[in-house]
Amino acid sequence: MNALGALFAPNAWRVFRRNLQAWQKYAWSSVAINIVEPFAYFLALGFGLGAYFSLTGYGSLVQFMAPGFLGLTALNAATFDAAWGCYERRVFNGVYESMVTAPVDPLEIAAGEYLWQAFRSALYGSLFLAVIAGFGLVHSWWALLCPIMLALSGIVFAIPALYVSFVVKTQEHLFYYFSFVATPMVMIGGVFFPLDKFPHWALAIAWLTPLYHAVKVFRSLVLGTVSWNTGLEVLWVLAAIAVLAFVPVRSIRKQLAN
Amino acid sequence: MAFTAVRPSAMGCPGGLHFKRENGKLTMCAISSVVVNARSLTKRYGNLEAVRGIDFAISSGECYGFLGVNGAGKTSTMKMIYCRINRTSGELTVLGMDTARHASRIKQRLGVVAQENALDPELDVVQNLLLYASFFGIAGAAARRKASELLELVNISGKERALVRELSGGMKRRLVIARALVNDPDILVLDEPTTGLDPQARLLVWDRLTRLREAGLTVLITTHYMEEAARLCNRVAVIDGGKILAEGSPSALIAQFAARDVLEIVDADGRLPADGLLGGLVVRRERHGDIQYLYNSDNRVLLHRLAELGFEPPRHVARQATLEDVFLNFTGRELSE
Numbered sequence: 001m002n003a004l005g006a007l008f009a010p011n012a013w014r015v016f017r018r019n020l021q022a023w024q025k026y027a028w029s030s031v032a033i034n035i036v037e038p039f040a041y042f043l044a045l046g047f048g049l050g051a052y053f054s055l056t057g058y059g060s061l062v063q064f065m066a067p068g069f070l071g072l073t074a075l076n077a078a079t080f081d082a083a084w085g086c087y088e089r090r091v092f093n094g095v096y097e098s099m100v101t102a103p104v105d106p107l108e109i110a111a112g113e114y115l116w117q118a119f120r121s122a123l124y125g126s127l128f129l130a131v132i133a134g135f136g137l138v139h140s141w142w143a144l145l146c147p148i149m150l151a152l153s154g155i156v157f158a159i160p161a162l163y164v165s166f167v168v169k170t171q172e173h174l175f176y177y178f179s180f181v182a183t184p185m186v187m188i189g190g191v192f193f194p195l196d197k198f199p200h201w202a203l204a205i206a207w208l209t210p211l212y213h214a215v216k217v218f219r220s221l222v223l224g225t226v227s228w229n230t231g232l233e234v235l236w237v238l239a240a241i242a243v244l245a246f247v248p249v250r251s252i253r254k255q256l257a258n
Numbered sequence: 259m260a261f262t263a264v265r266p267s268a269m270g271c272p273g274g275l276h277f278k279r280e281n282g283k284l285t286m287c288a289i290s291s292v293v294v295n296a297r298s299l300t301k302r303y304g305n306l307e308a309v310r311g312i313d314f315a316i317s318s319g320e321c322y323g324f325l326g327v328n329g330a331g332k333t334s335t336m337k338m339i340y341c342r343i344n345r346t347s348g349e350l351t352v353l354g355m356d357t358a359r360h361a362s363r364i365k366q367r368l369g370v371v372a373q374e375n376a377l378d379p380e381l382d383v384v385q386n387l388l389l390y391a392s393f394f395g396i397a398g399a400a401a402r403r404k405a406s407e408l409l410e411l412v413n414i415s416g417k418e419r420a421l422v423r424e425l426s427g428g429m430k431r432r433l434v435i436a437r438a439l440v441n442d443p444d445i446l447v448l449d450e451p452t453t454g455l456d457p458q459a460r461l462l463v464w465d466r467l468t469r470l471r472e473a474g475l476t477v478l479i480t481t482h483y484m485e486e487a488a489r490l491c492n493r494v495a496v497i498d499g500g501k502i503l504a505e506g507s508p509s510a511l512i513a514q515f516a517a518r519d520v521l522e523i524v525d526a527d528g529r530l531p532a533d534g535l536l537g538g539l540v541v542r543r544e545r546h547g548d549i550q551y552l553y554n555s556d557n558r559v560l561l562h563r564l565a566e567l568g569f570e571p572p573r574h575v576a577r578q579a580t581l582e583d584v585f586l587n588f589t590g591r592e593l594s595e
Contacts (some may be wrong), residue, residue, distance in 0.1 A: 017389075017392075022380035093379050095376075098390065100342065101365065102393035102441075258343055258344050258361050
């Protein structure tokens with residue numbers, strides 16, 4: 001079993017379905033939490049702050065931020081559940097512990113979690129897409145491909161978060177990841193403002209984060225500025241998934257394999 | 259109803275089908291075969307040696323018990339058997355397969371009741387069973403039929419849609435047992451199945467395990483209840499400090515290590531006559547606090563002899579020796595932790 005092949009294993013989809021069944025019991029509150037908060041920020045910054053200026057070469061702040069928030073929503077949805085939720089399922093609720101007494105490979109559990117985060121990102125991101133479409137901020141039918149990119153983003157954000165959930169000593173330590181990795185990634189990901197005035201070294205760091213590339217794709221899809229470069233950004237994310245997927249393997253096996 | 263008849267899989271034919279003639283009839287698979295085999299099995303966690311070179315062989319259809327206190331090495335042994343952890347050294351085969359190399363194939367044929375329930379608190383009762391069944395490739399109508407059959411077996415029918423946290427401790431434990439049976443396992447492995455249950459709930463679990471055993475299922479159990487081991491197991495290994503101290507049928511262990519009877523006498527002022535005066539009636543004597551334990555072959559004879567010596571025990575309990583005496587003989591009456 002390898003980390004990528006596991007994504008196609010039947011057991012990964014059974015783990016996915018387990019999460020779906022559990023989620024159905026609190027689906028509405030989960031949707032509300034994942035939509036209302038980004039939406040509040042979006043309104044406050046986009047229309048409140050954005051009323052005072054426009055971005056040279058990019059138009060209004062609210063138009064700039066709208067696709068960026070798709071990336072942010074995917075990041076939040078996948079990161080929180082893959083870190084906090086997986087920690088709970090592994091340590092407190094014994095969900096994985098019972099799975100590995102059945103013939104389930106630990107990598108299939110991880111793969112199921114990645115698929116689940118892909119679903120969450122696609123769902124919450126698509127709801128946000130519908131909201132910005134309602135504000136007239138979507139300008140192209142290319143935007144219909146956003147759910148696919150949201151799903152890929154969900155996977156690429158889920159992998160490091162799940163990894164962290166497998167190595168931290170206590171659940172509170174997950175906040176290190178949220179504060180030192182996830183939040184800075186948002187700040188330099190091109191969500192709120194363009195990065196062309198950044199110094200080169202800062203831009204280089206941004207380039208290394210998946211969010212930067214995902215946001216570029218969302219912007220192209222929403223504005224209809226799709227080009228071969230957009231395809232390269234997608235490739236970057238796919239490559240990141242292929243590489244990152246192997247990072248947590250040892251830790252996952254150490255915790256859950258015999 | 260499941261498990262009322264002997265299922266061929268439960269009779270354990272790890273090496274395939276066997277036939278033998280018995281009273282002129284051809285009987286399938288009646289040869290008792292070893293289904294779990296351990297040789298010099300050890301488990302170390304860093305500097306801690308939890309299991310220190312144990313040997314045992316468990317045959318198909320047996321109910322085999324590991325009896326020991328907390329920290330004796332029972333759970334580590336069980337986890338090695340159900341392929342949750344790897345051994346440090348020695349040999350261990352389950353159903354003829356090496357646990358280190360064939361974990362997945364072994365798990366396919368085991369039913370596991372781990373020490374922690376590990377029921378999914380976010381799923382309801384039926385969802386818990388169906389999810390677990392799906393990992394064995396059992397799905398759809400077959401899985402639902404199996405689930406309702408098992409819920410009936412463990413007496414939780416009518417709670418299908420209840421969340422796990424709404425169940426009592428005894429029900430949770432029974433649900434875990436039901437879950438362990440979804441794949442019609444060849445061996446059922448239970449790590450302290452009744453710890454923490456009230457007496458009534460314990461009786462119900464015992465009753466179901468007895469039924470499964472009678473249906474021919476091989477059962478491995480750990481416990482620190484002597485009564486449980488004596489009731490359920492046909493063979494018991496007394497385990498302490500990572501070693502098997504004694505092994506045998508409950509009655510054989512009692513006969514071998516303690517006498518048939520035990521006379522417990524409260525003897526605060528030390529007036530009890532010494533063994534020499536009792537004419538060899540006392541096999542062994544232990545003292546704990548004010549209580550003397552006299553292991554002997556017949557309490558009535560011993561009491562008679564004591565009376566002859568002019569000693570009327572002020573307070574005493576005359577009882578039969580139990581597995582607990584065997585156990586405590588080995589591990590000491592003081593708590594080891």
